[in-house]
Amino acid sequence: MEEPVGKKWKILLADDNRDVNEAVKETLVEYGFDVVQAFDGEEAFDLYCREKPDLAFLDYLMPKMDGIDVLEEIRTVDPDALVVLITGEGTEEIAVKAMKAGAADYITKPFSVPYLVHIANKLIRDHEMHLDNIRLKTRGDAYKDYLVTITETMGEAVLTIDAKGTIQFMNSMARKLWGTLEEMKNKPVDVLIPDPSVDVFTDIRGAYSNGSDYFQNEYAFRKADGGIFSGLLSASFLKSEKYAGSIVLVIRDLTDIEMMRRQVINAEKLASLGKVVEGVAHEIRNSLTSLGGFSRRLSKSVGAESAEKVYVDYIIDDVKRLETMIMDIEEYVNYTKIHRPNFSMTNIEDIVDEALIKTFGSGKFSQVAYEVGVPQGLEEIYADHDYLVEAFWHLFVNACESMDGKGSLTVNVSLHPHYIIVDVVDTGKGIPSEEIKDIFNPFYTSKARGAGLGLSKVYMIIEEHGGFITVNSSVNKGTRMRVFLSRKRMLKVHGAQDA
Numbered sequence: 374m375e376e377p378v379g380k381k382w383k384i385l386l387a388d389d390n391r392d393v394n395e396a397v398k399e400t401l402v403e404y405g406f407d408v409v410q411a412f413d414g415e416e417a418f419d420l421y422c423r424e425k426p427d428l429a430f431l432d433y434l435m436p437k438m439d440g441i442d443v444l445e446e447i448r449t450v451d452p453d454a455l456v457v458l459i460t461g462e463g464t465e466e467i468a469v470k471a472m473k474a475g476a477a478d479y480i481t482k483p484f485s486v487p488y489l490v491h492i493a494n495k496l497i498r499d500h501e502m503h504l505d506n507i508r509l510k511t512r513g514d515a516y517k518d519y520l521v522t523i524t525e526t527m528g529e530a531v532l533t534i535d536a537k538g539t540i541q542f543m544n545s546m547a548r549k550l551w552g553t554l555e556e557m558k559n560k561p562v563d564v565l566i567p568d569p570s571v572d573v574f575t576d577i578r579g580a581y582s583n584g585s586d587y588f589q590n591e592y593a594f595r596k597a598d599g600g601i602f603s604g605l606l607s608a609s610f611l612k613s614e615k616y617a618g619s620i621v622l623v624i625r626d627l628t629d630i631e632m633m634r635r636q637v638i639n640a641e642k643l644a645s646l647g648k649v650v651e652g653v654a655h656e657i658r659n660s661l662t663s664l665g666g667f668s669r670r671l672s673k674s675v676g677a678e679s680a681e682k683v684y685v686d687y688i689i690d691d692v693k694r695l696e697t698m699i700m701d702i703e704e705y706v707n708y709t710k711i712h713r714p715n716f717s718m719t720n721i722e723d724i725v726d727e728a729l730i731k732t733f734g735s736g737k738f739s740q741v742a743y744e745v746g747v748p749q750g751l752e753e754i755y756a757d758h759d760y761l762v763e764a765f766w767h768l769f770v771n772a773c774e775s776m777d778g779k780g781s782l783t784v785n786v787s788l789h790p791h792y793i794i795v796d797v798v799d800t801g802k803g804i805p806s807e808e809i810k811d812i813f814n815p816f817y818t819s820k821a822r823g824a825g826l827g828l829s830k831v832y833m834i835i836e837e838h839g840g841f842i843t844v845n846s847s848v849n850k851g852t853r854m855r856v857f858l859s860r861k862r863m864l865k866v867h868g869a870q871d872a
Contacts, residue, residue: 418447477496573592664688721753
């Protein structure tokens with residue numbers, strides 16, 4: 374015979390027949406139950422409210438309140454109450470009424486006491502298991518809410534993708550970067566990456582196929598407003614059977630870190646450059662002055678047609694080139710120190726026109742034909758007018774020099790949902806693919822003269838305007854410099870200034 378284990382279960386026994394009530398109580402106590410007795414309906418209900426038994430046996434026919442009425446009253450104060458109705462009639466109608474009222478079971482008289490003990494053990498154990506499941510579910514739901522709250526308040530973007538690589542969940546930071554879940558759900562995760570040659574999902578799956586459950590790498594991400602930012606992506610595979618193949622992505626915006634890193638690198642470069650300039654100014658300038666002065670005197674003292682004249686002129690040219698380079702370096706260092714953009718609303722068409730006048734006004738590139746395309750009614754942008762003129766002037770001059778002063782320059786302005794795009798296209802000698810990554814670095818140049826600082830200034834100015842530059846070039850066919858200037862960022866900044 375089964376006996377309660379551990380906790381001593383309490384049973385309410387309600388029957389107006391005292392002999393039956395006492396006999397059943399003795400048996401239940403013998404099998405380890407704690408029993409409280411009631412002999413009418415009202416007493417049964419009051420006792421249930423005071424004692425909170427694990428199980429109640431209610432006789433169907435009792436004075437004051439019958440078993441069904443007591444059951445209904447009990448269920449109003451305890452919806453989870455475990456009640457068994459005992460009936461001497463055993464009709465189907467009573468059984469239906471009992472079950473509709475919320476009885477866990479019903480038994481008919483006469484019954485065997487061992488069967489009653491078996492029913493009590495089974496019902497109480499099943500009921501406690503049910504309540505435990507409810508508690509576990511409630512605890513699980515609370516923990517889920519806790520995790521969702523943490524996820525929603527994280528400073529990083531959190532997404533989940535399914536086994537096909539499509540987006541299924543986004544936290545608040547992810548929604549802030551890429552839009553609502555309704556807009557993004559079931560889209561491939563690679564829509565977050567602007568570079569079509571990059572396949573994030575393949576990278577993650579590749580790591581998984583190599584035995585790793587964790588993947589981390591830096592990528593350039595595109596925001597919903599078109600802005601580009603550098604982000605650290607961390608990916609982990611979910612091990613739950615329900616979510617087999619799903620992957621959690623955490624993306625940390627590295628913009629601030631990247632900016633600080635660049636600032637540190639630039640500061641180190643400038644510090645080193647400053648020392649170099651000081652050394653150059655002190656050690657070389659005097660020597661150049663002497664070399665230039667003496668070589669000019671020497672040039673006057675030799676015959677105009679002599680070989681010595683040719684050699685001296687070479688020296689004079691090299692001295693001039695070195696003097697110009699030193700001046701360029703000094704000017705660049707001073708520029709980076711005092712460079713402070715002054716933003717206001719300005720017109721990109723005016724900027725392009727002024728840069729073209731500055732480029733072609735001297736007549737130096739008179740054999741270069743140029744063509745400009747600007748759409749009608751172009752919106753103003755929030756920018757430093759003078760610095761953007763300087764940036765495009767450097768791009769135009771660089772394009773003309775790449776054509777050796779003879780060729781065709783095309784400048785096209787176009788609108789993208791998130792950018793104003795300015796294409797600068799030349800028919801020059803082009804840039805080898807392995808050199809493109811270096812062209813914006815200070816002092817990188819393929820020219821015989823100059824310090825290679827023009828494109829470095831361009832990069833700095835465009836970046837300050839929330840934009841970026843892409844380069845497409847083919848050797849001996851020409852180059853396209855594409856400048857992206859963020860439209861939405863500029864409007865937001867301008868609105869904040871007005872406010």
